[in-house]
Amino acid sequence: MDLGTEAAWTVRAVGGLDAVPDALLERLRDDGVPATVPGCVHTDLLAQGLIPDPYLDLNEAAVQWIGHVDWEYRGVVDLDEPAPDVHSDLVCDGLDTVATVHVNGALVARTQNMHRGYRFDVAEHLHAGSNTVAVRFDSAVTYTERACEEHGYLPQGYEHPYSFIRKMACNFGWDWGPTLVTAGIWRGIRLHRWRRARLEELQVRTDVDGATGLVHVRAGVVGRAGFLDGLTVWVEVAGRRHRVEPAAGAIDCTIPVDDARLWWPAGYGAQHLEDVTVTLADEDGVVERHHRRVGFRTVELDTGPDAFGRAFTVKVNGRPIFVKGANWIPDDCFVSGITREQYAERIAQARAANLNLLRVWGGGLYEDDAFYELCDEQGLLVWQDFLFACAGYPETEPFRTEIAAEARQAVRRLGSHPSVALWNGSNENLLGWYDWGWPEQVDDRGWGEWYYTRLLPAIVTELAPTTPYIPSSPFSSTPDVHPNHPGDGPVHLWDVWNALDHTRYRDDIPRFVAEYGFQAPPTWPTLTDAVHDEPLTPRSPGMLAHQKQIGGPDKLDRNLRGHVPEPTTMAAWHLATSLNQAHALRLAIEHFRSWWPRCAGSIVWQLNDCWPVTSWSLIDGAGRVKPAWHAVRAAYADRLLTIQPREAGLSLVLVNDTDLPWRQDVRVRLVTLDGDVRRESVVPVQADARATRTVTLEPDLVAPNRRRQEVLVADAGDLRSVWRFVPDDAVLLPAPRYRPTVTAAADAIEVTVTAETFLSDLVLLAEQADPRAVVDTGLVSLLPGESHTFRVSGFAGAAPDRFAAVLHTSNELFHAAS
Incomplete structure (x- = not known):
């Protein structure tokens, strides 16, 4: 009941x-x-x-x-x-x-x-x-x-x-x-209310042995004296029924499945799932029944030494995976109200952004079953933190007993999900010991290390032996290596946001990045629904109440320097900070991916928000995507074309995250902002399956006559990369001129924009015309004479022409008066 x-x-x-x-x-x-x-x-x-x-x-x-x-x-x-x-x-x-x-x-x-x-x-x-x-x-x-x-x-x-x-x-x-x-x-x-017997601590997990899938079922059977007489357990897997005899108050069996279909993360294969039903029965019929959906897959973590230090590469079914991820926080402060539909919307947005992993961060929750079921279905790997974050934790009773019981219950509950691919002991707690002065504050008392290095790995080994475990993030393989060393294990890169320009993401080639990010405010309707300051400014009282990082407003402003002129209106500030977040994440992801397989993963901080706030999220507290979501979507695409600085000179890098070779003639042009082509070359490139290919460009092609008025544009089919020869705010962007054409249909509105000048970061902020509207693309760069069509859906009641009025570009930030 x-x-x-x-x-x-x-x-x-x-x-x-x-x-x-x-x-x-x-x-x-x-x-x-x-x-x-x-x-x-x-x-x-x-x-x-x-x-x-x-x-x-x-x-x-x-x-x-x-x-x-x-x-x-x-x-x-x-x-x-x-x-x-x-x-x-x-x-x-x-x-x-x-x-x-x-x-x-x-x-x-x-x-x-x-x-x-x-x-x-x-x-x-x-x-x-x-x-x-x-x-x-x-x-x-x-x-x-x-x-x-x-x-x-x-x-x-x-x-x-x-x-x-x-x-x-x-x-x-x-x-x-x-x-x-x-x-x-x-x-x-x-x-x-139950009769005779019931199952307790039921655990279903899978393994793979060659072409055979293995389903392991363990549970206690409890009840009145003599309850085992005449009691039978049936385990049904993939349509076949197997009888199991409980013994000594427990069941512990392994069911083989021949020619098992493997479960793959998104982009690597299908998400095959099998039904497992465990039924406790007697002569009168069903006593109790439980259902799980499982997948057959293997997960390994390659941390072996190589020429660059130590790898940190996730392998699924023996195949190395470049992790395209984002960190997940609880999707609402009042977590009891999060529905399956809300999870489904957020996970669909993650998949649409080409993600293949969500990291469930340690300051939040073991999420509801629906979250993991949807990740199973969508092919999103889950990096699951145990719930320890940024603090020393007591190692005395009753904490030890409580934490052991909590962890065992979590691993039993979540271990059946093929999506759960990595267990992590804590968030930043080893880093805190090394860098935040903890030894002086802790003295000789326990501070949580016992959990991360002894208790939790023992529980994972017992209950989820085929799933990798690490004690913390960031983490290095040996105690004598700093936990945030870029050449060993996952790193957290926060110096860039906190103190450096976002171009400094290129300073290191990390093996794996588990946290990094850039702030921006929520979308305009989310912001103005929550904050009603008159006047509304970046530092008005409500804005400051919805900015929780100490010094956050100053960091937002500092991080605009070198990229756009200082905004003079709230609307300009909102656009500038939103686009700057997108620029920063796109630059970082393209850099990390260009170094695959040396760098094997990127997990952006953060996917979502729990309320309307200025934060590092790609999706704001009302579930609306920011411009940065479009940037991440493009940077995480299966095929990526990017211009990158290398020791030998500017280079084209093709990143091919598909199972087919990528043969491409890349058109590279040195172009003025007026659209005149100074130099041009067609570069034939082939990137092997799941590989990168780097080609150094000819020196003449990348030598501008007027650095502030010329850009390098590389095109490969519908992919484009633009390189600027000077800092963003030194580029002489023209005042934006374009012709929009609006076409209305029953379920969508199409807005076609034809550029009359070079347009940088063209976006259609559909939510500003209709809070329910969603646009399919964003952050488009167009040369004079080129066109792009935006498709808007989900709207209700907004006049079609209204969507032409919410077109914006970076150009306008340089020409505020016009």
Whole structure:
């Protein structure tokens, strides 16, 4: 029975009442207010109109009191009298976080971990008729502060000592997220009534032996005395049924599948999935049934030494994969409200941007099953962090026991998914030890290393032995090598955003980049729906409340220098910073990919946002793509043409991430911004399958007469790369002139733009004409006389000509007056 839907729930304040606003105290303290389960206090109070929307304007500050209050959720449900041989378990899939559970006034359990589920035998506490389930949540803020005081301080990145509680770390604020400390029954809660026997700790995982797929099934079988007599387990795989006899209260079997079809990541093959059904049965029929979808694949991590240091290359089914990834954070601050449809939209956007991997970052969650199922279906590999990020973590009890139980449950639940390709012990915690002064702050106390180097790898080895594990990101293979060394393991590149120009991404050739990124504001409708400052400026109060990085506004402005003139209006600033994010990521990805296989992966920070904020995301908090999404999509395409600086001179690099050779005549022109061709050459190039090919260009071809007025343009079919000989802001971009033609159809609007001058970074910001509209392409460079057609879909009600009015280019930033 789903108690979320079958019980009538309320929530009320039961402790820390001094923090409750006087106007709300009586209502929240006494009978409380209606509640939704799954849910959290913030969304329940918001639904009742008792708090302002925390995502808007300065409202985040106005709801901080919620995290300092103790709350009780109370559900009332009518039950029939069970038969004498029926067990009754209360199953809680997610309690956030420090919870005390009562059933009809009897204490059932105390829990303190958001990241795991629980099962409690409650048969003796239930009766026919009305029953009450009450879950009290103590203030997570108070709990962490008390635990930190009792244990002693450990290094933390933010105000609250979030590492002293097993709760989503970014709930306490991050440099892209608000401080909204939640409480509530955040995942399902149900009453499970069962007879005779049930399975527990069921795990289904796969392996491959030659052409044979192997399905491993393990579970405990629990029940009354003598329950195994006459009990049978059936395992159905790929349409074939196998009988398994439980022994000693457990099942542990391996089912072979001949000529198994392999599961491949996107771009490398099909995502074949097989159904696995585990059925517990007796002479009366089905006792219990579970279903999984699995895929047969192997994953290896090549970290062997080579001429450049040590590799860090993911191999799937024996084939090296260039990882085209992005980091994933929780898609909403109030995670109980994330739906399967929301996951599907975001994952579809990731695939449309040519990604083949999402890294689930360690300050967030083990996501809902739907996330991993959709990644299985779409061919997105998952790099899964264990939930440790940017802090020292206590190694004392009860943390050790809690973390072990949490990790075992996570690996069992997620290990059946073919998409889950790598487990990572922590985010930046080894880096913190090396670079952030942790040894002096920690002294001789444990700070989490035991988890990353001993506990977690042991659990992965036991429960997911065919999936690679690393202790942290960044990470190097030996302790004597700095964890962020570009020649060994995954690196995080934050010096560029924080202190350097984005052209400095080319300074190193890392083996793998697990984090790097550039900020930009959300799209215009997302921004103006959330921030209503008058006037709205880059540093108006609401804008600053939606910029969480210390010094972020200054970094945004500094990173424009050398690329565009200082913007003088809010609209110009918004366009400039949005395009600059796109430029930076495109440059970085093209550089990394041009060095394949030496560099074997790029994971952009970050794919998504949890609220409307200025951040490093490609998709803003309302689910709208930024211009940077288009840049990443082009840079991650299966075939990439790019002009790159090399020791021998400017060079063409063809990156071929397909299974077919790429033979291409590349047209290379030295062109004035007026469209006159100074020099031209056709360069025949062949890139082998899954390989790069670099060709040094003739010196005469890359020697401009007027460096500020000429560009190098390389074309290969519909692919184009443009090289500027001077810094961006030194290019004498002409005032933009073009002719738009709008054609309306039933399901789309086409806007064809014909350039009359050189156009740089032509974009159609469709969401500014209709907040629901989506455009298919962006960031187009056109020479005079060339045309490009944008296709707009998803709109409703906007006049077709309105879309011609939201065309923009980099050119206009240099000609603001016109």
